[in-house]
Amino acid sequence: MSTCELCDRAASGYLCNRHREQLAARLLELPALYREVGECLVPRRSGWGEIVATKSAAGPRSPINEDVLDTVHLGRATEVIHSWRADVRRLRWPHRGAPPPARLEADCRWLAQELDWIVAQYPAAGDLAREVAELNGQARSIVGDPEPQPQRIGACVALVGEGVVCGAVISRLPGETRLICRWCGTVYGPEDYLMLHHFQPADSA
Known part of the structure; x- marks a missing residue:
């Protein structure tokens, strides 16, 4: 048994199940996010390939950091993801040739x-997950759609041994009704909320 490179939790490989699921979701979201980024940005008149926000505040100067915008666009995302595909392919299928031309959605x-x-x-794997998360966060900062942040619910009250309570922090994303302890795997449904609240440690308030 190893530990996750992102959170040091127990894992059967380089990532725990939670971070594997996050990576999978972000990979599938990236193409649509960067298409939306493309709709928010148009070419600058000062030079080929440079970009500027189409939605900016009125006035002589934009409050947007244009140097940051220069790095958040489809071309860079495509290049980064394609380089990861090429490296994984090199190790996974060493006898095959170079991957097909870069296309964000396909990669x-x-x-x-x-x-x-x-x-x-x-x-x-950990570096791949971090870079995909960074690309995702940068795109969301442009389109104004930040990722929902987990809400802390409390401590897990499940017994994991004789007289031993798990005590790990339980969190959920907005809208989730099923709570799962990422450490011991205990699942709490809406019918368990009152019990979970009742048995919280006194110092958790």
Whole structure:
């Protein structure tokens, strides 16, 4: 048993189940996010390939950091994801040639299909997850759609041994009704909320 490279929790490979699921979801979201980024940005008149926001505040100067915008666009995302596909392919299928030409949607889909191998065998899985998360966050900052943040609910009250309570922090995303302890795996449904609240440690308030 190893530990997740992102959170040090127990894992059967380089990522725990939670971060594997996050990586899979972000890979599938990236193409649509960067299409939306493209709709928010148009070419600058000062030079080829430079970009500027189409929605800016009125006035002589934009409050947007244009140097940041120069790095958040489809071309860069495509280049980064394609480089990850090429590296995974090099290790996973060493006798095959170079991957097809870079296309963000195809490369994201290919990486998502290879996630089982990536999590189990790819030493750079943690770096891949971090860079995909960074691309996702940068795109969301442009389109004004930040990722929902987990809400802390309390401590897990499940017994994991004789007289031993798990005590791990339980959190959920907005709208989730089923709570799952990421440490011991206990599942709490809406019918368990009152019990969960009642048995919270006195110092957790």
